[in-house]
Amino acid sequence: MITVGQLVDFQWKLAMAISSDTCRSLNYPYISMTLKVANSSGQITSKSFEMTIPQFQVSVVVWCGLLPRTCLQSLHV
Amino acid sequence: MSSAGKAAASAAGQPSDRTGFLGARIPSEVEVMTKHLKDLDKEMFRKILKAVVSALEGKDCRESMTAIAEHGNLSEEQLSYIIAGMYTLLKEALRLPASSLKQEVFKEDLRDIRIAEEFIADFASVIFGSRRAVLESAAAQQGTRRAGIADFRWRVDVAISTSSLARALQPSILMQMKLTDGNAHRFEFPSSKSFAITLP
Numbered sequence: 001m002i003t004v005g006q007l008v009d010f011q012w013k014l015a016m017a018i019s020s021d022t023c024r025s026l027n028y029p030y031i032s033m034t035l036k037v038a039n040s041s042g043q044i045t046s047k048s049f050e051m052t053i054p055q056f057q058v059s060v061v062v063w064c065g066l067l068p069r070t071c072l073q074s075l076h077v
Numbered sequence: 078m079s080s081a082g083k084a085a086a087s088a089a090g091q092p093s094d095r096t097g098f099l100g101a102r103i104p105s106e107v108e109v110m111t112k113h114l115k116d117l118d119k120e121m122f123r124k125i126l127k128a129v130v131s132a133l134e135g136k137d138c139r140e141s142m143t144a145i146a147e148h149g150n151l152s153e154e155q156l157s158y159i160i161a162g163m164y165t166l167l168k169e170a171l172r173l174p175a176s177s178l179k180q181e182v183f184k185e186d187l188r189d190i191r192i193a194e195e196f197i198a199d200f201a202s203v204i205f206g207s208r209r210a211v212l213e214s215a216a217a218q219q220g221t222r223r224a225g226i227a228d229f230r231w232r233v234d235v236a237i238s239t240s241s242l243a244r245a246l247q248p249s250i251l252m253q254m255k256l257t258d259g260n261a262h263r264f265e266f267p268s269s270k271s272f273a274i275t276l277p
């Protein structure tokens with residue numbers, strides 16, 4: 001049986017990448033997220049990742065389609 | 078032995094309150110070597126010295142050592158004492174930069190421990206000769222070192238809004254380092270820690 005972890009924490013950030021070692025003037029917005037997932041034995045692993053705005057918009061559409069209405073209400077979507 | 082040497086020097090009317098390059102207490106393997114050097118002919122001495130210098134350069138010298146052990150008229154025990162003493166003597170001399178240990182002082186220190194003059198000349202040619210740079214770079218490579226940075230990338234970001242702050246406007250720096258030992262680290266410097274990264 002495949003066990004799926006439980007999402008225990010979810011943090012997000014909307015930010016602007018200003019400048020980098022390869023590009024002086026980036027000026028590109030992105031969303032970064034940190035998910036904390038607990039496995040069946042209670043161990044928590046943390047995963048952080050970034051998305052461009054279009055990627056985020058696609059993922060929100062997919063996500064909202066999968067969530068029951070009660071969750072969406074609590075997220076104020 | 079060094080105190081005997083100093084006593085001899087001061088008896089000759091020269092001040093000798095300097096500690097030799099081998100230290101206040103001569104390493105025991107060097108002392109034992111000097112006893113056994115007396116039985117050594119020049120050719121054999123040079124063969125052994127050549128093998129020890131190869132070892133210091135990081136080369137594999139098992140073949141030459143075996144050849145010396147088989148064809149020489151030294152017992153294995155004698156040979157091991159001589160090799161150990163030569164190795165330590167040269168390593169100690171190489172630790173000091175050429176600017177602080179001068180050739181004359183080096184030779185004087187070896188005279189103090191009763192090494193024959195012709196052997197002193199051979200030792201000096203290793204430490205102060207053309208092979209010095211090779212020996213120094215080999216020694217540097219054999220030392221313990223931390224990993225270095227192979228690749229370093231960064232990005233400055235400004236948070237507009239986060240799950241914990243509505244109007245954040247906090248700058249941060251995202252860094253990614255690849256080290257020479259193969260490890261990679263990606264981490265973020267929040268603005269509260271920005272004082273820690275003023276670069277020269």
